[in-house]
Amino acid sequence: MNAKYPRPASLAEGVGLARHTTMGVGGDARYFFVAEDSAGLKEALLWAKGEGLKVFILGNGSNVVVADEGVEGLVIILGRGFRAHDLDANGVVTAGAATMMPVLARLGVERGFPDFLFMSGIPGSIGGGVLMNAGAEGADLSAIVEWVEYVTPEGEAIRLTKEEISFSYRRSSLLELEGVVVTYVGLKSSLAPVSTEECESIVREFIEKRRARQPRIGRNSGSIFKNPLSKVAGASSPISGLSAGALLDRAGMKGVRVGGAEISNEHANWIVNHGGATGEDVRELIGIAKRRVSELYGVELEREVILWPEDIS
Ligand SMILES: Cc1cc2nc3c(=O)[nH]c(=O)nc-3n(C[C@H](O)[C@H](O)[C@H](O)COP(=O)(O)OP(=O)(O)OC[C@H]3O[C@@H](n4cnc5c(N)ncnc54)[C@H](O)[C@@H]3O)c2cc1C
Known part of the structure; x- marks a missing residue:
């Protein structure tokens, strides 16, 4: 049995995670803690261990899609001291x-x-x-x-x-x-x-390229799938070496919508939350996109975004 440690004083309960992620979907964290320094972090980790709780670390939430039922555990965000x-x-x-x-x-x-x-x-x-x-x-x-x-x-x-x-x-x-x-x-x-x-000129160029290819409307998590590394179809195939976005575009996924979530018309590897999307809408759309590319081209796209809680062991 794990030893018990004191409950951190500033621990919160039932905190909505949608506003802490760029996609803006999903339910609550059962427990939520902002670690302002190393001592606070250690205190929260030991308490969670003593309680037998799973711990989820949230950075800026730009690569995480939270489920509607939220996460049954402790979500920690690193605060000012970090x-x-x-x-x-x-x-x-x-x-x-x-x-x-x-x-x-x-x-x-x-x-x-x-x-x-x-x-x-x-x-x-x-x-x-x-x-x-x-x-x-x-x-x-x-x-x-x-x-x-x-x-x-x-x-x-x-x-x-x-x-x-x-x-x-x-x-x-x-x-x-x-x-x-x-x-x-x-x-x-x-x-x-x-x-x-x-350096300034290089950064300007990077930002201009990004502006040209990335959706400007709606919340999102950036690229949903990783680019396939192996050239499954062989060098002479028309799909050889295509990025995940290009495959999804070719598969006709742009504009496909489930609830408030849509595959962006500007970049087929991005899912956009037009407002009111749920974690389930996003998951369903990811599943449709993956199946469509697999059926049409035999390519198994690998997700880049992380699903909470299911991807956290
Ligand atoms: C508009 C947009 C553009 C993007 N462009 C790019 C791009 O060009 N290139 C690219 O690589 N990615 C891109 N991304 C994806 C994302 O920004 C990156 O994956 C980024 O590294 C995630 O950082 P985060 O702090 O938001 O992590 P989160 O999304 O909060 O977390 C990601 C994973 O890391 C874990 N984690 C986070 N912090 C810690 C920590 N301190 N300790 C332990 N685990 C931790 C989380 O538990 C989670 O599993 C983009 C996303 C958006 C929304």
Whole structure:
């Protein structure tokens, strides 16, 4: 039997998660806690362990779709104490896990770190980003992560160097560590510095490209599916090498709607909540899109968005 620990004083109950995610759907967290510092985080983790509760960590909620029945457990958000960043004399940036990636891209502009700039349009925290190996414009976090610090469900802080973490497309081995909370990330540019003016111009170009291809109406979670890596159909096939969005477009999915959720007319790999969508609407639409591409092209699309609670073991 687990030991009992005191209930954190600022623990809340029945908090709606829709407003904490960019898709804006889903029910309540049974328990909800904002960890303002490491001591508060440890207190909440130990209490949850003592109560036998499952713990869910929410970053900026930009890659999570919550179920309508909510989550039966403790949802933890990292607060102010995890939002600072600092650059040391060796060029390593230590960032609290709740620091938003665009803030770190801005630091990249100021310091002339070209490999930080891809983060400029990704609306997530560096903690969530490192778990997902977030990336854009042909770059991803694996190239600049030096180390990652996390806290175990028992409250122990552990630091892994980049050599101890494996990264692949929109995935890191950190996802396999059950119940851990990423608290700090060390980042270092591995490219020769460029001028701030040049960085500004690169970021402008990235943002213009994003504006041109991303839906501007409705709440969303960015890309729903990962791009298929294997060329299932063979090099000569017309679908060989197509992105998930291109496959979904070809499959006629643009504009397909379930309740308040719709496959965007601007980008077929995005589901947009036009207001009033439910977690079930989004799940149903994901299922329809996946089946359609499988039936038409024999390609099994893999989800990039994370469904709560079912994807959390
Ligand atoms: C408009 C839009 C554009 C996007 N563009 C891109 C893009 O270009 N490239 C890209 O890669 N992604 C993109 N995304 C997806 C998303 O922003 C990324 O996946 C991002 O890394 C998620 O970060 P987050 O803080 O929002 O994590 P969340 O969505 O809150 O969480 C994602 C997962 O990480 C876990 N997690 C989060 N923080 C922690 C932590 N501190 N410790 C342990 N676990 C944690 C959560 O439990 C969850 O399993 C986009 C999303 C939107 C809405």
